[in-house]
Amino acid sequence: MMKKMKLVILETSDIHGSIFPINYGTNGKADVGLGKIATLIKKERSHNENIILLDNGDLIQGTPLSYHYARIMKEQQDNPMIILANELKYDAAVFGNHEFNYGKELLKAAVSESQFPWLSANILDVKTGNPYYGNPYFIKEMEAGLKVGILGLTTPYIPNWEQPEHIEGMHFEDAVEAAQKWVRILKEKEKVDVVIVAYHGGFERDLDTGEPTETLTGENQGYQICQEVEGVDVLLTGHQHRQIFGKEINGVIVVQPGNNGRVLGKVTLDLNDQSGSWQVVSKQSELISVEGIKEDRSLLKKVERYEKNTQKWLDQPIGKIKGDMIVKDPLEIRLGDNPLIEFINRVQMEAAGVDISNTALFDNQSPGFPENVTMRDVVSNYIYPNTLKVIRITGHDMKAALERSAAYFMQYDGEKIKVNPAFTTPKPQHYNYDMWEGIDYLMNISRPEGERIVKLEYQSAKIDPDAEYNVVMNNYRAGGGGEYFMYKGKPVIKDIPIDVSELIANYFLEKKTVTATVNHNWKVIHD
Known part of the structure; x- marks a missing residue:
């Protein structure tokens, strides 16, 4: 049977x-x-x-x-x-x-x-x-x-x-x-x-x-x-x-x-x-x-x-913001230098003792920082347990990394700016678009992928492709995560084994009041 x-x-x-x-x-x-x-x-x-x-x-x-x-x-x-x-x-x-x-x-x-x-x-x-x-x-x-x-x-x-x-x-x-x-x-x-x-x-x-x-x-x-x-x-x-x-x-x-x-x-x-x-x-x-x-x-x-x-820990007040670090439109944050990203990059630069940094707006739900900041605000914006590494890269690597980020956008069609489906489907990967502090650059998204970085300078001089630069970034990116293969195997100059969210919280606790600043060192343009 x-x-x-x-x-x-x-x-x-x-x-x-x-x-x-x-x-x-x-x-x-x-x-x-x-x-x-x-x-x-x-x-x-x-x-x-x-x-x-x-x-x-x-x-x-x-x-x-x-x-x-x-x-x-x-x-x-x-x-x-x-x-x-x-x-x-x-x-x-x-x-x-x-x-x-x-x-x-x-x-x-x-x-x-x-x-x-x-x-x-x-x-x-x-x-x-x-x-x-x-x-x-x-x-x-x-x-x-x-x-x-x-x-x-x-x-x-x-x-x-x-x-x-x-x-x-x-x-x-x-x-x-x-x-x-x-x-x-x-x-x-x-x-x-x-x-x-x-x-x-x-x-x-x-x-x-x-x-x-x-x-x-x-x-x-x-x-x-x-x-x-x-x-x-x-x-x-x-x-x-x-x-x-x-x-x-x-x-x-x-x-x-x-x-x-x-x-x-x-x-x-x-x-x-x-x-x-x-x-x-x-x-x-x-x-x-x-x-x-x-x-x-x-x-x-x-x-x-x-x-x-x-919940008790999340509601601990840790500092104040003077100015505006609220995210109203995630796409707008990624189109030009802004106080939120500049702040996170500055925290990273201070922790690492270097003057070039990159980070991302990890998620479209990131709210930014309100006037009165709690731990809840920190972990809502910095959602991963990343730590920091300083790696030594060449000017050529830097340009390649910026071109990788520039691929986040579809080629501009004269109507509206669109995000490349490779960064949204099948899984949202907004965290793979980096924004930099300490260098000056322009991304022209009217141009084809791989040819979009039309200005790249450090301390008012063109980046030398063969010169070496120390850059602080999170450990995921420093290992080549997100198809940033140009970083793989690069010399690690400094390892900072403290979670970035903790570094941000400590920054607020130390400074008590943080002023929102923006130096407009980068921008996305289209012809």
Whole structure:
């Protein structure tokens, strides 16, 4: 007699420390967070017997709550994200690139506090060549003898972004090569019936046509995994913050559940067992939105003390602004020198002791600074746990970096200024447009990409392509992140291992009142 069963795989990814359904910048309500996701998970469990719950990475970093825990409370308390993941009975988790942001010690503690395995088939120990965290995969045996193998993979591009000391002793293997090796082991040695690959990475190609949608750096190898790795039934993805469902690539069902707990990823497999062998007969993927869903208050109570301490910290007054640093129009901020960006660059320059700096307006939701500044305002504007590096670059490198930033704009068509879709789709990358202080430059966006920097001077003289300049920037950019390849391997003159948000807060605390200034050292023009 033929047996049948339904297997449901639930995926969260890129939760980024989001627990409570609020926007920390305004404290207004928002349809985000594990509190709402928990309600959906419990509902799914009430309807389905055979469920596997997985987190696909970037769990423990990303909100003021997770930042406050990591920087202020970690010695006294367990990680709030792990408390909730344990409570929700996750089966396994995968390392995302942001798991490493707070250093090895905090990550090691998070792993040890977890009542579930963390999977890392392609994060290898340099000395032994074995998986650094010990678990390449996890096997779950379901009812009626169904054996499910879950393989964990992480984008190998992490060394391009992360502080070297945070990943010391680790080698990040190509995700496709690792998948080929370990899927074979799952099928041949472990004899699993179903293979799920949970990959903290996304898709480098159009899912329908296979055409490249980004520079093929190896950061997002999802399409390649589907095409080149035999035996995969389900590919869970993340990292790009996209919402992808209802797609199959080469017979592999794929899903990607956005970010911040806005949706829950769900894959449903129908299986038949004929003569002792389970076969997948149909598969589908969907996303379940948290919009309008009530948060699970009993779950949130487990970490209420973290939230109260965070809110108290966020509302601490730290200084005043004399003048205007409010963001009214993000595009306008990126079209010419302005007090907000000039201020952040000046904080960086003072901290580093150099006179050239670059930074970005990371997000279109960045509010700028009001007259009375609190920690909430700082973390609303500087949303990443970046630190600073001073690197030595040539004038040629500087020009190349400015041309990379100038590609943020479409070529001007005489009507309106438009942002290049490469910086907005599939994932917003406004953080990859840099604005500089300490040099004078003009970007002419009527010209083709690569030919837009029409003026570039330092101390009233043209930049010499062969001369060397010390520039302060965040650690992500200094490592070449955002396709700023000209920075890779450049000499690091100074490393400032303090979060930029902390440097900004300290600047306010020291100066008490900051005057908004703008010297108009750069501008975007069009003929």
